[in-house]
Amino acid sequence: MEASSRGTLPRTVRNVVLTANKRNCTYCSWGAAEAVDHVVPWEEGGRDDVSNFVPACRRCNSSKKNRTVLRWKRDIQARPPSDLLASFFGGKTYHDPDLVIDSTPEGLIEHVESVQAEVCAAFRRLEVDLAEGLMGEMNRLAARMGNLSTHMRALVHAEFLLRLGEQEVDLASRPSDRYLRRIQVDRRQADLVTTLAQVGNLTTSQVARDALAGAKR
Ligand SMILES: [Zn+2]
Numbered sequence: 001m002e003a004s005s006r007g008t009l010p011r012t013v014r015n016v017v018l019t020a021n022k023r024n025c026t027y028c029s030w031g032a033a034e035a036v037d038h039v040v041p042w043e044e045g046g047r048d049d050v051s052n053f054v055p056a057c058r059r060c061n062s063s064k065k066n067r068t069v070l071r072w073k074r075d076i077q078a079r080p081p082s083d084l085l086a087s088f089f090g091g092k093t094y095h096d097p098d099l100v101i102d103s104t105p106e107g108l109i110e111h112v113e114s115v116q117a118e119v120c121a122a123f124r125r126l127e128v129d130l131a132e133g134l135m136g137e138m139n140r141l142a143a144r145m146g147n148l149s150t151h152m153r154a155l156v157h158a159e160f161l162l163r164l165g166e167q168e169v170d171l172a173s174r175p176s177d178r179y180l181r182r183i184q185v186d187r188r189q190a191d192l193v194t195t196l197a198q199v200g201n202l203t204t205s206q207v208a209r210d211a212l213a214g215a216k217r
Pocket residue numbers: 025026027028029030031056057058059060061097
């Protein structure tokens with residue numbers, strides 16, 4: 001799933017991303033997921049693609065801004081300890097993502113990649129669900145087409161039966177091939193009429209009326 005330009009994400013995409021990582025922020029792991037973060041930022045060539053989306057809390061999302069994860073982490077590490085302490089005691093609390101993103105670069109990347117894999121897997125499941133739903137819909141449609149085709153055949157038969165009925169022919173008495181040729185009826189159709197008439201102990205006219213009424217229902 002990919003969008004050609006940056007825009008508002010479809011609600012479905014957003015929901016799938018935000019439910020990954022147990023609905024927690026990917027970066028601080030205990031902030032609630034509130035934003036869809038581009039792991040590789042748009043400015044760095046990252047795309048609007050599900051493989052590039054992870055859930056993030058608003059604070060991490062806005063702290064990371066348009067940086068890659070490693071660049072973000074390096075910038076945090078480059079900050080003087082006094083700066084970090086100032087933000088800690090300045091009321092930002094340890095929920096400040098700049099203070100929470102504390103794993104090794106390898107560990108951090110590994111964790112982010114595992115969340116990315118989880119998001120992709122969730123989308124694959126969604127695609128499978130959608131495909132199965134579509135398949136079910138197509139089967140239902142095919143069944144309705146089958147019914148329609150049955151009705152069409154009934155109509156054709158009804159028309160034929162009416163033609164016979166108009167001639168007041170009782171096909172239950174097994175018409176001869178010569179007669180069938182004369183009225184330009186093929187054997188299969190004649191057999192059908194014969195069977196219908198025999199089963200119902202009806203004349204052709206009655207079968208014709210019933211068939212036409214049935215086809216019109
Ligand atoms: Zn966070």
